[in-house]
Amino acid sequence: xxxxxxxxxxxxxxxxxxxxxxxxxxxxxxKLVDExxxxxxLVGDSLGMVVLGYDSTIPVTLEDMVHHTRAVARGAxxxxxxxxxxxxxxxxxxxxxxxxxxxxxQEGHAHAVKMEGGEEILxxxxxxVQAGIPVMGHLGLTPQAVHQLGGYKVQGKDLxxxxxxxxxxxxxxxxxxxxxVLECVPEALxxxxxxxxxxxxxxxxxxxxCDGQVLVFHDLVGxxxxxxxxxxxxxxxxxxxxxxxxxRYAEEVRARRFPGPEHTFSMADGVVERLYG
Ligand code: KIV
Ligand code: NA
Numbered sequence: 308x309x310x311x312x313x314x315x316x317x318x319x320x321x322x323x324x325x326x327x328x329x330x331x332x333x334x335x336x337x338k339l340v341d342e343x344x345x346x347x348x349l350v351g352d353s354l355g356m357v358v359l360g361y362d363s364t365i366p367v368t369l370e371d372m373v374h375h376t377r378a379v380a381r382g383a384x385x386x387x388x389x390x391x392x393x394x395x396x397x398x399x400x401x402x403x404x405x406x407x408x409x410x411x412x413q414e415g416h417a418h419a420v421k422m423e424g425g426e427e428i429l430x431x432x433x434x435x436v437q438a439g440i441p442v443m444g445h446l447g448l449t450p451q452a453v454h455q456l457g458g459y460k461v462q463g464k465d466l467x468x469x470x471x472x473x474x475x476x477x478x479x480x481x482x483x484x485x486x487x488v489l490e491c492v493p494e495a496l497x498x499x500x501x502x503x504x505x506x507x508x509x510x511x512x513x514x515x516x517c518d519g520q521v522l523v524f525h526d527l528v529g530x531x532x533x534x535x536x537x538x539x540x541x542x543x544x545x546x547x548x549x550x551x552x553x554x555r556y557a558e559e560v561r562a563r564r565f566p567g568p569e570h571t572f573s574m575a576d577g578v579v580e581r582l583y584g
Contacts, residue, residue: 311346311387313419313441313485319346319518320507326486326519328389328509329527332358332375336524337382345386347509349521350376350417352391352451357525357532364450367393369407376415389443390417394451397422397431404431408440421488423449425475429482436483444479446472446500447513448491459536461512463492473500480504488521489513491538512538 319326328347331337332354340348354375355367369392376390396407411417419441422428432442447462456462463469473496476487486507489497494514501508501516510517522539525532529544559565574582 309383309387309418310385313387316346316387316486316507316519317505320505326507326509328519328521330354330357330521330524331379331382332524334378334382337379340524341383341386346519347521348379348383348386348388349421350379350388350390350415351421351523352393353523354391357523357530363453364391365394365453367391369393369396369410373410373415376411376417380416387419388417389419389421390415391421397428401430401434404434405438405440408435409438412440419443419485421445423451425471426478429478432479432482432484441485442483443509444476444484444487445490446475446479446487446492447489450490459491461491461493463496469493469496469499472496473503476500476504476508480506486519489517491536512536 316326326347327345328349329340329345330349330351330353331340332350337348350372352364352367352372354371355361355364358375359367359371361367372390372393376388380388390411392408392411397404408420411420420435421443422431423445425446432444435442448456448459450459453459463472472492479487484506486509487500487504489500489508489510491512494516497508497510497513498516501518507518509519509521511521523532524530526535526539527542529541529546530549531546535541556565
């Protein structure tokens with residue numbers, strides 16, 4: 308079991324120490340972000356967009372999530388690993404939801420699952436929590452509902468939709484969710500939710516009042532992510548470095564400057580002569 312648990316996150320909220328969450332989708336990235344000291348690694352279904360090249364998270368399958376979660380779990384020793392439940396995998400029967408969440412835990416080796424939505428997903432949240440699977444909620448901009456929301460837009464700007472988000476957060480807490488992601492909501496609303504619920508809120512495009520922050524790894528390091536929403540801060544330009552490194556490699560191969568003697572194996576002279584002889 309990794310060092311960070313759901314209890315660690317609750318304690319961090321109580322001590323007013325910000326929680327650090329970032330996404331990862333493979334072994335080397337999980338290893339690096341874990342070594343960097345993040346508290347939570349999210350195997351997000353943003354996988355579909357930043358790794359698999361789809362234009363939304365909707366095509367991501369449970370199979371995809373299990374496969375990538377397994378790789379992440381091999382790389383992380385300290386962080387809590389949370390895996391997203393993909394589109395439509397927690398809206399069927401209680402048995403279907405448990406079977407799907409169970410695969411992320413048992414085969415993927417995640418410690419917890421994340422589900423998008425409020426009121427409408429409470430049965431799924433309760434089912435998992437009763438089965439011993441910790442659930443992280445996700446309110447505000449819920450990308451799996453992009454067609455219903457009519458695009459990737461800030462949520463909870465008017466009174467009715469803001470109140471609905473506060474209500475949903477309370478219901479998620481009652482249903483046993485251990486934390487709630489707030490995506491793309493005004494700062495004042497995120498602050499109210501954070502003060503209202505006793506479980507940690509983790510913001511993305513939700514301002515500084517949340518109990519923690521999350522960013523998509525590829526956005527954070529500039530790894531060929533096409534989108535650059537207002538809420539992203541890019542801390543590195545890994546894409547530029549990769550392009551330059553591969554271009555230099557191509558140039559050196561074409562100029563026969565790579566490989567050099569230091570990259571090359573030799574044979575004893577006598578053997579070479581007989582081989583060619
Ligand atoms: O899939 C994801 O990366 C997410 C975060 C943006 C919270 O759900
Ligand atoms: Na997600």
